[in-house]
Amino acid sequence: MNIPEKSKDNINTHHDLSNLGIRKELHLIHDGDRCTMPHATFALHGDERKSFCEWLSAVKFLDGFATNISRCVFVRDCKISGFKSHDCHIFMQKLLPVAVGGYLRKDISLTLIEFSNFFKELCARTLDRNLLKQLDNDIVNILCKLEMIFPPSFFDVMVHLAVHLPREALLGGPVQYRWMxxxxxxxxxxxxxxxxxxxxxxxxxxxxxxxxxxxxxxMYLHDIETRFNREDRNIDGLPDDEGRDGFSVFTQKFPPLGISTQLQLDDKLFKSARWYILNNCTEIATYLDEHYNTCKEKHPNSIDQTHSQQFPRWLKKRVQEQRRMDPSAISADLYAIACGPDPCVASYAACVINGKRFHIKE
Known part of the structure; x- marks a missing residue:
C-alpha cells in the first residue's frame, strides 16, 4: 500500500540494495544534488491505492463470516488500519488473491496467490497429511520467490515462521484447535x-x-431469559407444532430486522412476485393443472407464457364463482390468495429466515 512509515519501499531499503549490489533496477538515481527513488513493482501508487481501498471498502461478507472490514479502510487517505487477527486471515486467504491480479505484475500476483493459498489450505477444517507434506515443500519455493520480489528488510522471523507451520500441523492437527x-x-x-x-x-x-x-x-431461573435458555441469534419462524394449519405460503414466519419503510411495488415486480407465490403453493395445485390444460388446448404455441399471465385473473374469477355457489367450500386462505396481495408492502433492510441472516446490498 506504500503507506509512509509502514512501507518497505523507502529510502533506507534502496540504500541497502545499493550496498548489497542487488536489484539494480531499484538503486537510487543520483542527478547532481538530487536523488530519485524508483518505484518498486510490488507497491501500489497514486490511483491504484485509491482504487484498491474503494474496492476493499465495498466488499460484502456473509453474516458472521468476518467483521465489517470497511470500517478499517480510509479511502480518502488511502490507508488500512485497525485489522484484528481474524481480519488479517480473511484478507490474506480470501481477498488478497482476488485483488492482486488487477494491480500487480503477473509473476508477483501469482506468487502472492500461492502464498495466500498456502495459508488457506493450512487453516482448513480438515487436513490431508499428503497435502501437508506437499505444502512443506512448496513453502520453501514460495519464500524464494518472495525474496526475489521484496527487499531484504521485508523478511523477519515471522516470515521465516511459515517454513515450520506445515510440520507443526502434521504433529498437532488442525490449526483451529491451537490458534490464539x-x-x-x-x-x-x-x-x-x-x-x-x-x-x-x-x-x-x-x-x-x-x-x-x-x-x-x-441455572435456577426458568421464567426469565438467561445464557442457558436464550435462543440462537438467528432463530426464526414458529415452533414446528404451531401455526401450520393454513396454506404453506401463509405459515412461513420470519423476524424482520430494522425499521420498516413503505414501498409501492412496480407492476412488473408485483406480477412476478404474485406468480411465484401462486406457482409454488401446493394447496392450489388442482387449479394450476386445470388452467394449464385449458391453455394447452387454446394456446398450444405459448402455453407457459399464457399460463403465467392469465392464471391470477382466472383464479380470482373461478374462486369467486365457487364462493357464491357454496361459501363453505372456499376457505379464508384460498379466498385471500385468489384475491391477491396489496402492492404496498413494508420493506426491511434485513431478515432472518431458515436460520440464515440476509441483508440488502446497500
Missing part, C-alpha cells in the same frame, strides 16, 4: 471487566466472581 483466537477474545473479555484502571487486577477478580455467582444463580 479464543485466548485473545478471553483476554478482551477481561479488559472489559476493568472499571478502576488504578487497580486492574482487583477489578478483573471482582467482576469474575460476580459473573460466576450470577451464572450459577441463573
Amino acid at each position: 483466537y479464543p485466548f485473545e477474545r478471553y483476554l478482551g473479555k477481561f479488559k472489559r471487566y476493568v472499571k478502576n484502571k488504578a487497580r486492574p487486577e482487583g477489578s478483573i477478580a471482582e467482576a469474575y466472581i460476580h459473573i460466576e455467582c450470577l451464572t450459577f444463580c441463573s
Whole structure:
C-alpha cells in the first residue's frame, strides 16, 4: 500500500540494495544534488491505492463470516488500519488473491496467490497429511520467490515462521484447535471487566466472581431469559407444532430486522412476485393443472407464457364463482390468495429466515 512509515519501499531499503549490489533496477538515481527513488513493482501508487481501498471498502461478507472490514479502510487517505487477527486471515486467504491480479505484475500476483493459498489450505477444517507434506515443500519455493520480489528488510522471523507451520500441523492437527483466537477474545473479555484502571487486577477478580455467582444463580431461573435458555441469534419462524394449519405460503414466519419503510411495488415486480407465490403453493395445485390444460388446448404455441399471465385473473374469477355457489367450500386462505396481495408492502433492510441472516446490498 506504500503507506509512509509502514512501507518497505523507502529510502533506507534502496540504500541497502545499493550496498548489497542487488536489484539494480531499484538503486537510487543520483542527478547532481538530487536523488530519485524508483518505484518498486510490488507497491501500489497514486490511483491504484485509491482504487484498491474503494474496492476493499465495498466488499460484502456473509453474516458472521468476518467483521465489517470497511470500517478499517480510509479511502480518502488511502490507508488500512485497525485489522484484528481474524481480519488479517480473511484478507490474506480470501481477498488478497482476488485483488492482486488487477494491480500487480503477473509473476508477483501469482506468487502472492500461492502464498495466500498456502495459508488457506493450512487453516482448513480438515487436513490431508499428503497435502501437508506437499505444502512443506512448496513453502520453501514460495519464500524464494518472495525474496526475489521484496527487499531484504521485508523478511523477519515471522516470515521465516511459515517454513515450520506445515510440520507443526502434521504433529498437532488442525490449526483451529491451537490458534490464539479464543485466548485473545478471553483476554478482551477481561479488559472489559476493568472499571478502576488504578487497580486492574482487583477489578478483573471482582467482576469474575460476580459473573460466576450470577451464572450459577441463573441455572435456577426458568421464567426469565438467561445464557442457558436464550435462543440462537438467528432463530426464526414458529415452533414446528404451531401455526401450520393454513396454506404453506401463509405459515412461513420470519423476524424482520430494522425499521420498516413503505414501498409501492412496480407492476412488473408485483406480477412476478404474485406468480411465484401462486406457482409454488401446493394447496392450489388442482387449479394450476386445470388452467394449464385449458391453455394447452387454446394456446398450444405459448402455453407457459399464457399460463403465467392469465392464471391470477382466472383464479380470482373461478374462486369467486365457487364462493357464491357454496361459501363453505372456499376457505379464508384460498379466498385471500385468489384475491391477491396489496402492492404496498413494508420493506426491511434485513431478515432472518431458515436460520440464515440476509441483508440488502446497500
